[in-house]
Amino acid sequence: MNTRCICDPMVFIVDDDAGVRRSLRMLMESAGHTVASFDSAEAFLKACRPDWRGCVILDVHLGGMNGPALHALLTARGITLPIIYLTAHGDVPGAVQAMRRGAVDFLLKPVRGQHLLTQVETALASQHMADLTPAPPAPLGKLTPREVEIAELAFAGLTNKEIARQLSISHRTVEYHRTQILHKTGTTSFVQLASRLTLRHEPDHARTPGDPPGP
Missing domain, CATH: 1.10.10.10 (Winged helix-like DNA-binding domain superfamily/Winged helix DNA-binding domain)
Known part of the structure; x- marks a missing residue:
């Protein structure tokens, strides 16, 4: 993954299944989106920059750090990229918790391509609106x-x-x-x-x- 400054919105895919990453990339690129993919939460965190714009398609059950933990870390750092969760093992409490965290959607694999594209557009629109409003203070700003x-x-x-x-x-x-x-x-x-x-x-x-x- 090239860590250059990303100013235009992108779709970031975080999934430890190479086949899923490949199919999601093809789907997003077919709709004209620029895509960056990562095989773990740790790889995404290592590359992530505060100036990134776009949305994240995030697998819930990753090897190593899971999706919700990554979401919490991004929030703690003041990074508000919209999240669309994907999981092969969905449950109602997990979906409710994901939505309370501010996720755009919580989708079961295999996901319908058109629905996912619609949710990506919703997420990108919400990112654009967030860029037009003043940023809130960093959540952990009082800490050393x-x-x-x-x-x-x-x-x-x-x-x-x-x-x-x-x-x-x-x-x-x-x-x-x-x-x-x-x-x-x-x-x-x-x-x-x-x-x-x-x-x-x-x-x-x-x-x-x-x-x-x-x-």
Whole structure:
């Protein structure tokens, strides 16, 4: 994947099945879209740039980091590329959670090509509208760089010991930073923090009656 500056909207495909990536690329390119594909969430994160525009077709069940974890990390970094989830193992709770995270749609494989293209157009239109409005403050803007790093690893599902080992710091230091993260963000758990981060970017019309407004 070429990591040049991408100013024009693109369709980013993240799926660990080479056949699915190939068929989705052909479908998108046949409709005139520029496509970049990745075989893992980690590969997408490594290449991702803040100036990227477009939408992401994201597999839920990836090897390594899964789709929802990638979505949470992107949100935590203030990257609001619209997400269209694909899965071969859909379930109602998973679909509801995906939509509450602000996903454009949650589709079962094999997906109907025309419906997917319609949802991609919807996602690209929402990205364009977002570009016309002022960007909100970074969700983790009050945190230090080390705290942001630890928060992102926690969102990815790593335990305190795994975070400590990856960052070459002590387990107690990780615990201290996690406490500081929750204190600074006014939350009581990382589950609550992840929910609050995603609700910040959820369109008002996507909230169900009785949902509290985002902070």
